[in-house]
Amino acid sequence: MKSHRYQLVLTTCPDAAAAERIAHALVSERLAACVNILPIAKSIYLWKGKVESAAEQLLVIKSMARAYRAIQKRILELHPYELPEVIAVPVADGYPGYLAWIRDPDKT
Template identity: 55%
Template sequence: MPALIVYCSCPDAATADAIATALVDERLAACVTALPNARSTYRWEGRVEHSDELLLLIKTASERLDALIDRIRALHPYELPEVIAVEAVGGLAPYLRWVAEQSGVDA
C-alpha cells in the first residue's frame, strides 16, 4: 500500500497548526511536518505575487487522499490551496506500515 507525501502551503502558523492537528486527529494523516520560512512566487489573477508561507509535508496512505483533500479544502483559507500528492516509492518498511496504520488503513 503506497504511502504519499502531500505538500500544502499555508499562510501562517495558526492555519498550519489547525490543518496538521485536524488531519492527524481524524486519522487522515500519520504525521505532518511544518517547514517555516517558505517563500512562494506565483502568478495569480494576472500578477506575479510573493508570499511568505509554511509548507506542510503530510504523510498519509494513498487510500486516504480524497478525504484528506476534502478536509484541507474545508479548513484552508486560500481560494485555491496547494495540495500536491507524491508517491513514496520506497522507505523503511516499518515506518511505511506505521503511516498506513496511523492513517486509519490496515497495513
C-alpha cells in the first residue's frame, strides 16, 4: 500500500440535520466512500476568549487523500459554523479489501 493514499476527515456539526446534509453530499458526489455520524460528542473549546461547550455530532469521513481539497470545499459550503473543524488524518495501513472499497465503492 502506498503511504497516505487514504484518509479520515473529521468535522463536527451542531445537529443531525447539518451532519446528514454534509454526509449525504460527500457520499452522493463520490468524494467519500462512507461517512459515520457519531451523534454524541461533548465539545469544550475556547472561542473568542471564552470557554464554551456544545453537544455536537462527529463525522468520520473515509476517502482517498487526493479528494481532500474537494471535501474541504464542500464542507465549507454546507457547514453552518463560522469556523468548522476540517482535519484530515492519514491512514497508514488497513485491511486491503476495505481500502479497495474506499478507492472504488461502486465496484462492490
